[in-house]
Amino acid sequence: MNSELLWVLTLLLVAIVLFTTNKVRMDVVALLVIIAFVLSGTLSLNEATVGFSDPNVLLIAALFVIGEGLVRTGVAYQMGDWLVRVAGNSETKMLALLMLSVAGLGAFMSSTGVVAIFIPVVLSVAARMQTSSGRLMMPLGFAGLISGMMTLVATPPNMVVNSELVREGLQSFGFFSITPIGILVLLAGIIYMLLARRWLGSKTPPKPDERYHRSFRDLIRDYKLSGRARRLTIRQYSPLVGHTLDELGLRARYGANVIGIERWRKFRRVMVAATGETELREQDVLLVDMSDSDIDLRQFCSEQQLEPMILRGEYFSDQSREVGMAEISLIPESDLLGQSLRSMKFRTRYGLNVVGIRRSGKALVGKLFDEPLLLGDTLLVIGDWKLVRELKTKAPDFIMLNLPVEVESAAPAASQAPHALFCLALMVAMMLTNEIPNFIAALIACLLMGKFRCIDMESAYRAIHWPSIILIVGMMPFALALQKTGGIDLIVSGLMDIAGNMGPRAMLVCLFILCAVIGLFISNTATAVLMAPIAIAAAKQMSVSPLPFAMIIGVAASAAFMTPVSSPVNTLILGPGGYRFADFLKLGVPFTLIVLVISVAIVPILFPF
Secondary structure, eight states, X not given: OXXXXXXXXXXXXXXXXXXXXXXXXXXHHHHHHHHHHHHHTSSOHHHHTGGGGOHHHHHHHHHXXXXXXXXHTTHHHHHHHHHHHHHTTOHHHXXXXXXXXXXHHHTTSOHHHHHHHHXXXXXXXXXHHTSOTHHHHHHHHHHHHHGGGTSTTSSHHHHHHHHHHHHTTOOOOOTTTXXXXXXXXXXXXXXXXXXXXXXXXXXXXXXXXXXXXXXXXXXXXXXXXXXXXXXXXXOTTOTTTTOBHHHHTHXXXXXXXXXXXXXXXXXEEEEEXXXXXXXXXXXXXXEXXXXXXXXXXXXXXXXXXXXXXXXXXXXXXXXXXXXXXXXXXXXXXXXXXXXXXXXXXXXXXXXXXXXXXXXXXXXXXXXXXXXXXXXXXXXXXEEEHHHHHHHHHHOTTEEEEEOOGGGGGOOTTGGGHXXXXXXXXXXXXXXXXXXXXXXHHHHHHHHHHHHTTSSOHHHHHHHSOHHHHHHHHHHHHHHHHHHHTTHHHHHHHHHHHHHGGGOHHHHHHHHHHHHHHHTTTSOHHHHHHHHHHHHHHHHHHHTSOHHHHHHHHHHHHHOOOSSTTSSHHHXXXXXXXXXXXXXXXXXXXXXXXXXXXXXXXXXXXXXOO
């Protein structure tokens, strides 16, 4: 072993220790690796920074944007809603459909993002079923990891392995090359979880965790909103048609506070902001708070030609993608202290409606709009999510006390969902033709999403998970350094001594196990960066096709089930599921062995040696 190789291996060991201890951010470690390689002369500047120009790194960044577009348009959340409707109260059906949904959605967007979306869905379902969230959270995490085996672009390790094949001038994988393996692993995962869920906790629901934000239901209860709101449809000849809310003065004349408006747009009913400038139309459905009114509802509807409609108890929660809520309070120095909501013209000024006031921990009832506001009062506002968020910066007299948990599932571009699906389908179609590079196909889809207003530029840049991008860029020089210093040849030689005489299938087993062991200490993406060139070199040494060897690395990298630090997906579910480190070992090790058996059996059939 020469001194240069010793230096590279030492640097690799230091990086693994830093990754494992998590004392230094992973992206910072990756950048330090680049600096160390250049300053030591192991790699030139161009060699150490080659990852910044790698098309697959750019592709990963573009896919983060595509995923954000699916989130902002509500496509991802609608799948969660469908899941709740179909599964009902059956834990078995919920588990199976949950894993199928997450794996399907994760085939085209970040698995971490998908799991983050479904965590509140699982928590809500578990509370409704009166069961422990831990019984569903682990299946959620496993499905998120398995989704990486569904398509070529499902996870960074797949693209890293494919990039290494292209760099070596070899045949690359197709978009659905890995899919048959992913489907088999997913089916095995569902069966495994149905059998192993008894290890995931009892059916007794855990005590509420105060660390989580309150939900719409909590706010509705605390401010005593139940039973106060009415849904009223504007008939054809209503005197309200064609007039703005400020012109009508319904609150002053009738004590009727319009807090939301449902309006037909493109064959679906959507919520629009109820501001003073909002002009009412025929067939609009008004959400009206009548708690300040002394007038009989039937009299009001008769005079204004309105038709009452059913208002279910879960209405606000069902509309949480488009209608936002927040708790706010006046600052001590505010000039608005002592003024009423009516005198300060709150709705006209901020575009939001106050639907509740709490004072000394108790909700006020009666005529809220003429009540002088005191220091310490908390107001519950409702309206468009965009205006709710803007209240932080555009209302210096108020401070934001609390945003409900539903803010995470708000879909600011819900009306553009069909366009987002079109962009996704177009990207997949272009990738399947093999005529257009994958990155160009993804870039076209990103630009079209911007054109259709599925996503804006600020959201696009914010959607890219830069630590993941930097981690890949920083780990790429390791593969090149190991190649230049003879490290890969040394590792391949060791593998040949162990399994060289047993045939290529035995080598697949060794590569899978080595990849899984390394994945215990560093991320699956970094593992793929290190293992892909080793697998290809082993195939060349054995004079067989490198495709099955490269594929086994892609599968093994996604099979990061054994520890909570092997993948961000596992880290996400650790807290909400109430798991310990041992829980991942107990369920992850047996399933990793199952994936090993499936992949070693199937990969050579799909990609002959």
